[in-house]
Amino acid sequence: MSAKNLIAFTLIAILSISAIFNPYTKQYLGQLKNGYVPASKGQDELYNQIIEAAQNYQADSQDAKIDRVWKAMPGYNGIRVDEKASYQKMKKNKVFDERKLVFIQVKPKVHLTDLSPAPIYRGHPDKPMVSFLINVAWGNEYIPSILETLKEHKTYATFFLEGRWVKENPELAKMIADSGHEIGNHSYSHPNMAHISATQMKQELSQTNEIIEATTKITPTWFGPPSGAYRDETVKIADAQGLKTIMWTVDTIDWRKPSPQVLVQRVMSNVHPGAMILMHPTDATAKSLDTLISEIHAQDLKIGTVTKLMDEERIIKLDKQDLKQEETQDQ
Known part of the structure; x- marks a missing residue:
């Protein structure tokens, strides 16, 4: 190789190495790797705006x-x-448009199913959603009205059905299920679950699931203890039967026959993200439900079933409008 060619080769090598280690070149290569191919100054600015905005939506x-x-x-x-x-x-x-940002959700490492058996009193406090828990062992006359109000608002609740009630009222049970609501287990004969034997507990839960499955074709995965009574063994037995024990965060105390105004005030003064609101098919609940749903939504809270409240999906809002999220999730 001549001296002239050697010098030229050396200069090219030096320039190539400089380019590789140049931070601006590395940034450009990183952008290319991410699918970004700048074609104009406007697109460069757009990409930079997206990068800057991304920092505000990371959690x-x-x-x-x-x-x-x-x-x-x-x-x-x-x-x-x-x-x-x-x-x-x-x-x-x-043009940068915040509404067109695409989000990817990143799953946690520990899930609810990984935990040892324990009662659940609320959803995640950062999730802007609440659930209605409707325990049913009586109050048949108010169920059609409650279902109609829920339908009007396109709202779904979790109905915890007593097994004995389902056996005596199969058509009402199917009406609830056919309306798209979630069905939970509320024991068979409404005993105090903290005081009965382990054998009785198993029978109360299994018998209820059997009658609910036979009537509605739904297999419950949530258990709501009558009157909220349980002991540690109750929770473990329920878990062994595929049922997680659900308590509540806010109690309407609707069985005491409060006025609709009192019921709404009671709930709204205590409601918060992740709350589970306990109610029954009563006159007070039937008459207050429309207002209650509207006021909860006015607090920028969604209303979903227990399953929806307990899932890990993050609700993202920009300017108080829900954004469509990418279904792809990181593992």
Whole structure:
């Protein structure tokens, strides 16, 4: 190799090495790896805006845990912006649009199913959702009205049905299930679950699940103890039968026949993200339900079944409007 060629080769090598270790070159290569191919100054600015906005919407996932006060608590997904997908959605107009940000949810490492058996009193306190728990062992005359109000608001509740009641009222039980509501186990004969034997507990739970399955084709996965009475053994026996024990956060005390105004005030003064609201098919509940749903929504809270409240899906809001989230989730 001539001296002239050697010098040229050396210069090219030096320039190549400099480019590789240049931070701006590395940033560019990283952007290319993420699917970003800048074609204009406007697109460069757009990508940078997306990167800057992404920092405002990042949150770590939170593991499920046994809380000293609230007992078993579900986890909550973390969140991050998918910069590549967001850029692809905005690049046509070359304008940053917050509503077109694409989010990816990041699952926690510990889930509710990983915890040892423990009662559940509420959902995750960061999740802007509440649940209606409707215990049914009587109050047949108010059920059609309650179902109609829930239908009007496109709202779904979790109905905990007593097994004996289902046997005596199969058509009402099917009406509840056919309306799309979740069905839970409320024991068979409404005993004090803290005082009966383990054998009786097993029978109360299994017999109820059997009659509910035979009547509605639904297999309950949640158990609501009558009057909230249980002991540790109750929770363990329920868990062994595939049932997690559900308590409540807010009690309407509707069985005391409060006025609708008192019931609404009682709930709204105590409601919060993750709350589970206990009620029964009563006149007070039937008359207050429409107002109650509207006022809960006015607090920017969703209303969902226990299953929806307990899942780890993060609800993302921009300008108080729900954003469509990507179904793809990190493991």
